Protein backbone atom coordinates (compact mmCIF):
# COMPACT_ATOMS: atom_id res chain seq x y z
CA UNK A 1 0.00 0.00 0.00
CA UNK A 2 1.03 3.58 -0.49
CA UNK A 3 3.43 5.13 -2.95
CA UNK A 4 0.87 6.40 -5.47
CA UNK A 5 1.53 9.88 -6.84
CA UNK A 6 -1.57 11.53 -8.32
CA UNK A 7 -2.28 14.78 -10.13
CA UNK A 8 -5.77 16.24 -9.71
CA UNK A 9 -6.97 18.68 -12.35
CA UNK A 10 -9.82 21.11 -11.68
CA UNK A 11 -8.68 21.13 -8.06
CA UNK A 12 -10.90 24.09 -7.13
CA UNK A 13 -14.07 22.45 -8.48
CA UNK A 14 -16.77 20.53 -6.61
CA UNK A 15 -15.18 17.17 -7.48
CA UNK A 16 -11.66 18.57 -7.28
CA UNK A 17 -12.28 19.46 -3.63
CA UNK A 18 -13.73 16.02 -2.90
CA UNK A 19 -10.72 14.39 -4.55
CA UNK A 20 -8.28 16.39 -2.40
CA UNK A 21 -10.19 15.31 0.72
CA UNK A 22 -10.38 11.66 -0.35
CA UNK A 23 -6.70 11.62 -1.40
CA UNK A 24 -5.64 12.88 2.04
CA UNK A 25 -7.38 9.79 3.56
CA UNK A 26 -6.57 7.20 0.89
CA UNK A 27 -4.16 4.44 1.92
CA UNK A 28 -2.55 4.23 -1.53
CA UNK A 29 -1.99 7.93 -2.19
CA UNK A 30 1.34 9.34 -1.06
CA UNK A 31 1.64 12.55 -3.05
CA UNK A 32 -0.91 14.96 -4.55
CA UNK A 33 -0.20 17.53 -7.23
CA UNK A 34 -3.11 19.94 -7.79
CA UNK A 35 -3.44 21.58 -11.21
CA UNK A 36 -5.82 24.50 -11.43
CA UNK A 37 -6.63 27.75 -13.19
CA UNK A 38 -7.11 29.29 -9.76
CA UNK A 39 -4.35 28.34 -7.27
CA UNK A 40 -5.74 30.73 -4.66
CA UNK A 41 -8.93 28.64 -4.48
CA UNK A 42 -7.07 25.44 -3.49
CA UNK A 43 -6.44 24.63 0.22
CA UNK A 44 -2.84 25.36 1.22
CA UNK A 45 -0.46 25.38 4.18
CA UNK A 46 -1.75 23.47 7.22
CA UNK A 47 -5.22 22.85 5.78
CA UNK A 48 -5.93 19.11 6.24
CA UNK A 49 -6.70 18.59 2.54
CA UNK A 50 -3.88 20.75 1.18
CA UNK A 51 -2.07 19.06 -1.74
CA UNK A 52 1.71 18.60 -1.69
CA UNK A 53 2.12 20.99 -4.63
CA UNK A 54 -0.05 23.29 -6.74
CA UNK A 55 0.65 24.31 -10.34
CA UNK A 56 -1.15 26.43 -12.91
CA UNK A 57 -2.97 24.15 -15.36
CA UNK A 58 -0.86 25.60 -18.22
CA UNK A 59 2.23 24.08 -16.55
CA UNK A 60 0.68 20.64 -16.16
CA UNK A 61 2.79 18.86 -18.80
CA UNK A 62 6.16 19.76 -17.25
CA UNK A 63 4.82 19.25 -13.72
CA UNK A 64 3.64 15.68 -14.40
CA UNK A 65 7.23 14.74 -15.17
CA UNK A 66 9.05 16.85 -12.59
CA UNK A 67 6.72 15.62 -9.79
CA UNK A 68 7.01 12.02 -11.00
CA UNK A 69 3.23 11.55 -11.22
CA UNK A 70 1.77 8.04 -11.75
CA UNK A 71 -1.87 8.88 -12.54
CA UNK A 72 -3.78 11.99 -13.58
CA UNK A 73 -7.35 12.18 -12.20
CA UNK A 74 -9.54 14.52 -14.23
CA UNK A 75 -13.04 15.78 -13.30
CA UNK A 76 -13.28 19.09 -15.17
CA UNK A 77 -14.94 20.23 -18.39
CA UNK A 78 -14.51 18.58 -21.80
CA UNK A 79 -12.64 21.45 -23.47
CA UNK A 80 -10.01 21.61 -20.69
CA UNK A 81 -9.98 17.86 -20.11
CA UNK A 82 -8.75 17.03 -23.63
CA UNK A 83 -5.73 19.33 -23.13
CA UNK A 84 -4.96 17.82 -19.72
CA UNK A 85 -5.23 14.30 -21.15
CA UNK A 86 -2.95 15.14 -24.07
CA UNK A 87 -0.39 16.35 -21.51
CA UNK A 88 -0.75 13.05 -19.62
CA UNK A 89 -0.29 11.05 -22.83
CA UNK A 90 2.78 13.09 -23.81
CA UNK A 91 4.32 12.45 -20.37
CA UNK A 92 3.41 8.74 -20.31
CA UNK A 93 1.11 9.25 -17.28
CA UNK A 94 -1.98 7.03 -16.80
CA UNK A 95 -5.37 8.78 -16.70
CA UNK A 96 -8.60 8.29 -14.74
CA UNK A 97 -11.39 10.42 -16.17
CA UNK A 98 -14.76 11.31 -14.63
CA UNK A 99 -15.56 14.32 -16.80
CA UNK A 100 -18.80 14.02 -18.79
CA UNK A 101 -20.34 15.89 -21.72
CA UNK A 102 -17.72 15.16 -24.42
CA UNK A 103 -18.64 15.64 -28.10
CA UNK A 104 -17.41 13.36 -30.91
CA UNK A 105 -14.21 15.38 -31.51
CA UNK A 106 -13.31 15.19 -27.83
CA UNK A 107 -13.95 11.45 -27.86
CA UNK A 108 -11.50 11.02 -30.77
CA UNK A 109 -8.82 12.70 -28.66
CA UNK A 110 -9.64 10.38 -25.76
CA UNK A 111 -9.25 7.38 -28.10
CA UNK A 112 -5.76 8.52 -29.08
CA UNK A 113 -4.80 9.08 -25.42
CA UNK A 114 -5.92 5.52 -24.61
CA UNK A 115 -3.54 4.22 -27.28
CA UNK A 116 -0.48 5.59 -25.50
CA UNK A 117 -1.22 5.35 -21.75
CA UNK A 118 -3.43 3.29 -19.39
CA UNK A 119 -6.82 5.02 -19.55
CA UNK A 120 -9.98 4.53 -17.51
CA UNK A 121 -13.07 6.66 -18.03
CA UNK A 122 -16.38 6.21 -16.19
CA UNK A 123 -19.45 8.40 -16.20
CA UNK A 124 -20.04 7.36 -12.59
CA UNK A 125 -17.51 6.10 -10.03
CA UNK A 126 -20.02 4.91 -7.41
CA UNK A 127 -20.46 1.24 -6.54
CA UNK A 128 -24.22 1.79 -6.28
CA UNK A 129 -24.50 2.95 -9.88
CA UNK A 130 -22.46 -0.07 -10.99
CA UNK A 131 -25.09 -2.23 -9.25
CA UNK A 132 -27.93 -0.15 -10.72
CA UNK A 133 -26.53 -0.74 -14.20
CA UNK A 134 -26.53 -4.50 -13.69
CA UNK A 135 -30.13 -4.38 -12.41
CA UNK A 136 -31.23 -2.23 -15.36
CA UNK A 137 -29.59 -4.60 -17.87
CA UNK A 138 -31.39 -7.56 -16.27
CA UNK A 139 -34.75 -5.74 -16.26
CA UNK A 140 -34.33 -4.50 -19.85
CA UNK A 141 -33.68 -8.05 -21.01
CA UNK A 142 -36.50 -9.60 -18.96
CA UNK A 143 -39.13 -6.93 -19.70
CA UNK A 144 -38.97 -6.74 -23.49
CA UNK A 145 -41.74 -4.58 -24.89
CA UNK A 146 -42.18 -2.59 -21.65
CA UNK A 147 -41.97 1.20 -22.01
CA UNK A 148 -38.81 2.74 -20.54
CA UNK A 149 -38.32 6.28 -19.21
CA UNK A 150 -35.03 7.52 -17.71
CA UNK A 151 -35.01 10.50 -15.34
CA UNK A 152 -31.95 12.11 -13.77
CA UNK A 153 -31.81 14.95 -11.22
CA UNK A 154 -28.71 17.03 -10.43
CA UNK A 155 -27.67 20.27 -8.73
CA UNK A 156 -28.27 23.55 -10.52
CA UNK A 157 -24.54 23.95 -11.39
CA UNK A 158 -24.37 20.94 -13.69
CA UNK A 159 -23.58 21.87 -17.30
CA UNK A 160 -24.21 18.77 -19.40
CA UNK A 161 -27.62 17.18 -19.95
CA UNK A 162 -28.58 14.45 -19.90
CA UNK A 163 -25.99 13.29 -17.39
CA UNK A 164 -23.14 11.01 -18.45
CA UNK A 165 -24.62 8.29 -16.23
CA UNK A 166 -28.03 8.55 -17.93
CA UNK A 167 -26.33 8.19 -21.33
CA UNK A 168 -24.42 5.14 -20.11
CA UNK A 169 -27.65 3.57 -18.83
CA UNK A 170 -29.36 4.25 -22.17
CA UNK A 171 -26.47 2.51 -23.96
CA UNK A 172 -26.80 -0.42 -21.53
CA UNK A 173 -30.52 -0.75 -22.31
CA UNK A 174 -29.83 -0.69 -26.07
CA UNK A 175 -27.19 -3.37 -25.60
CA UNK A 176 -29.49 -5.57 -23.48
CA UNK A 177 -32.33 -5.23 -26.00
CA UNK A 178 -30.13 -5.55 -29.09
CA UNK A 179 -31.46 -2.37 -30.72
CA UNK A 180 -30.79 1.35 -30.59
CA UNK A 181 -34.00 2.93 -29.28
CA UNK A 182 -34.95 6.44 -30.29
CA UNK A 183 -34.27 8.82 -27.38
CA UNK A 184 -36.96 11.45 -26.81
CA UNK A 185 -35.70 14.29 -24.62
CA UNK A 186 -38.75 15.59 -22.74
CA UNK A 187 -42.16 15.87 -24.35
CA UNK A 188 -44.34 18.84 -25.20
CA UNK A 189 -47.58 19.40 -27.10
CA UNK A 190 -49.23 16.64 -29.13
CA UNK A 191 -46.57 13.98 -28.68
CA UNK A 192 -47.88 10.52 -27.72
CA UNK A 193 -45.36 7.79 -27.01
CA UNK A 194 -44.28 5.87 -30.12
CA UNK A 195 -42.83 2.41 -30.64
CA UNK A 196 -39.78 1.55 -28.62
CA UNK A 197 -38.72 5.14 -27.89
CA UNK A 198 -37.17 5.90 -24.51
CA UNK A 199 -38.11 9.15 -22.81
CA UNK A 200 -35.16 10.97 -21.21
CA UNK A 201 -35.72 13.66 -18.58
CA UNK A 202 -33.07 15.90 -17.00
CA UNK A 203 -33.99 17.92 -13.89
CA UNK A 204 -31.69 20.59 -12.36
CA UNK A 205 -32.47 21.79 -8.85
CA UNK A 206 -30.71 23.05 -5.73
CA UNK A 207 -27.77 21.01 -4.48
CA UNK A 208 -28.96 17.50 -5.42
CA UNK A 209 -25.77 15.41 -5.72
CA UNK A 210 -27.13 13.06 -8.37
CA UNK A 211 -30.16 10.79 -8.82
CA UNK A 212 -30.96 8.34 -11.61
CA UNK A 213 -34.29 6.55 -12.03
CA UNK A 214 -35.21 4.00 -14.69
CA UNK A 215 -38.91 3.23 -15.07
CA UNK A 216 -40.13 0.09 -16.86
CA UNK A 217 -43.91 0.04 -17.41
CA UNK A 218 -45.99 -2.76 -18.91
CA UNK A 219 -49.71 -3.16 -18.74
CA UNK A 220 -50.74 -3.33 -15.08
CA UNK A 221 -47.22 -3.33 -13.65
CA UNK A 222 -44.32 -0.96 -13.11
CA UNK A 223 -40.69 -1.53 -12.08
CA UNK A 224 -38.66 1.45 -10.86
CA UNK A 225 -34.91 1.23 -10.27
CA UNK A 226 -33.34 4.24 -8.55
CA UNK A 227 -29.92 5.34 -7.31
CA UNK A 228 -29.39 8.42 -5.13
CA UNK A 229 -25.90 9.65 -4.37
CA UNK A 230 -25.61 10.93 -0.80
CA UNK A 231 -22.31 12.74 -1.30
CA UNK A 232 -19.61 13.36 -3.90
CA UNK A 233 -17.16 11.51 -1.67
CA UNK A 234 -18.30 8.18 -3.14
CA UNK A 235 -17.24 9.30 -6.63
CA UNK A 236 -13.88 10.58 -5.36
CA UNK A 237 -13.03 7.35 -3.50
CA UNK A 238 -14.08 5.28 -6.52
CA UNK A 239 -11.86 7.36 -8.82
CA UNK A 240 -8.84 7.08 -6.50
CA UNK A 241 -9.37 3.32 -6.14
CA UNK A 242 -9.39 3.22 -9.95
CA UNK A 243 -6.16 5.25 -10.04
CA UNK A 244 -4.46 2.83 -7.64
CA UNK A 245 -5.66 -0.13 -9.74
CA UNK A 246 -4.62 1.49 -13.05
CA UNK A 247 -1.08 2.59 -12.13
CA UNK A 248 1.61 0.54 -13.84
CA UNK A 249 -0.68 -1.23 -16.32
CA UNK A 250 -0.10 -1.43 -20.06
CA UNK A 251 -1.47 1.34 -22.31
CA UNK A 252 -5.10 0.78 -23.31
CA UNK A 253 -8.66 1.29 -22.21
CA UNK A 254 -9.88 -0.14 -18.90
CA UNK A 255 -13.29 -0.27 -17.26
CA UNK A 256 -14.36 0.71 -13.73
CA UNK A 257 -16.14 -2.67 -13.53
CA UNK A 258 -12.70 -4.32 -13.63
CA UNK A 259 -11.64 -2.30 -10.59
CA UNK A 260 -14.76 -3.39 -8.69
CA UNK A 261 -14.43 -7.03 -9.84
CA UNK A 262 -10.86 -7.05 -8.53
CA UNK A 263 -12.20 -5.87 -5.16
CA UNK A 264 -9.71 -3.05 -5.32
CA UNK A 265 -6.79 -5.47 -5.53
CA UNK A 266 -3.99 -4.55 -7.92
CA UNK A 267 -2.65 -8.00 -8.83
CA UNK A 268 0.49 -6.31 -10.21
CA UNK A 269 1.72 -5.58 -6.70
CA UNK A 270 -0.74 -7.55 -4.56
CA UNK A 271 -1.49 -4.46 -2.47
CA UNK A 272 -4.85 -4.19 -0.78
CA UNK A 273 -6.84 -1.12 -1.78
CA UNK A 274 -9.48 0.75 0.21
CA UNK A 275 -13.10 0.79 -1.06
Ligand SMILES: NC(=O)C1=CN([C@@H]2O[C@H](COP(=O)(O)OP(=O)(O)OC[C@H]3O[C@@H](n4cnc5c(N)ncnc54)[C@H](OP(=O)(O)O)[C@@H]3O)[C@@H](O)[C@H]2O)C=CC1
Pocket residue numbers: 009010011012013014015016035036037038057075076077079080097098099100101122123124125126160164235
Ligand atom coordinates in the same frame (compact mmCIF):
# COMPACT_ATOMS: atom_id res chain seq x y z
N1 LIG B 1 -17.78 10.23 -13.21
C1 LIG B 1 -18.28 10.58 -12.02
O1 LIG B 1 -18.43 9.76 -11.10
C2 LIG B 1 -18.62 12.02 -11.78
C3 LIG B 1 -18.43 12.91 -12.79
N2 LIG B 1 -18.63 14.24 -12.58
C4 LIG B 1 -18.27 15.11 -13.68
O2 LIG B 1 -17.10 15.82 -13.32
C5 LIG B 1 -17.07 17.08 -14.00
C6 LIG B 1 -16.80 18.19 -13.00
O3 LIG B 1 -17.91 18.32 -12.15
P1 LIG B 1 -17.90 19.39 -10.94
O4 LIG B 1 -16.70 19.19 -10.09
O5 LIG B 1 -19.24 19.36 -10.34
O6 LIG B 1 -17.72 20.74 -11.79
P2 LIG B 1 -17.16 22.15 -11.28
O7 LIG B 1 -17.73 23.18 -12.21
O8 LIG B 1 -17.38 22.33 -9.82
O9 LIG B 1 -15.58 22.03 -11.50
C7 LIG B 1 -15.00 21.96 -12.76
C8 LIG B 1 -13.60 22.50 -12.64
O10 LIG B 1 -12.96 22.38 -13.90
C9 LIG B 1 -11.90 23.35 -13.96
N3 LIG B 1 -11.83 23.97 -15.28
C10 LIG B 1 -10.75 23.97 -16.10
N4 LIG B 1 -10.99 24.61 -17.23
C11 LIG B 1 -12.23 25.07 -17.14
C12 LIG B 1 -13.03 25.84 -18.02
N5 LIG B 1 -12.59 26.23 -19.23
N6 LIG B 1 -14.29 26.15 -17.60
C13 LIG B 1 -14.74 25.74 -16.39
N7 LIG B 1 -14.01 25.00 -15.52
C14 LIG B 1 -12.78 24.68 -15.90
C15 LIG B 1 -12.19 24.36 -12.86
O11 LIG B 1 -11.24 24.13 -11.83
P3 LIG B 1 -9.96 25.09 -11.65
O12 LIG B 1 -10.48 26.49 -11.56
O13 LIG B 1 -9.34 24.56 -10.40
O14 LIG B 1 -9.10 24.89 -12.87
C16 LIG B 1 -13.56 24.00 -12.36
O15 LIG B 1 -13.72 24.32 -11.01
C17 LIG B 1 -18.41 17.19 -14.73
O16 LIG B 1 -18.23 16.79 -16.08
C18 LIG B 1 -19.30 16.16 -14.01
O17 LIG B 1 -20.33 15.66 -14.80
C19 LIG B 1 -19.06 14.72 -11.39
C20 LIG B 1 -19.28 13.87 -10.35
C21 LIG B 1 -19.10 12.45 -10.46
Ligand SMILES: O=C(O)C1=N[C@H](C(=O)O)C[C@H](O)C1
Pocket residue numbers: 100123124154158162163164165166209210211
Ligand atom coordinates in the same frame (compact mmCIF):
# COMPACT_ATOMS: atom_id res chain seq x y z
O1 LIG C 1 -22.11 16.57 -12.52
C1 LIG C 1 -22.34 15.83 -11.54
O2 LIG C 1 -22.51 16.28 -10.40
C2 LIG C 1 -22.37 14.38 -11.78
N1 LIG C 1 -22.06 13.96 -12.97
C3 LIG C 1 -21.96 12.62 -13.39
C4 LIG C 1 -22.88 12.39 -14.58
O3 LIG C 1 -22.97 13.27 -15.46
O4 LIG C 1 -23.48 11.31 -14.67
C5 LIG C 1 -22.11 11.62 -12.28
C6 LIG C 1 -22.94 12.05 -11.10
O5 LIG C 1 -24.29 11.78 -11.34
C7 LIG C 1 -22.70 13.47 -10.67
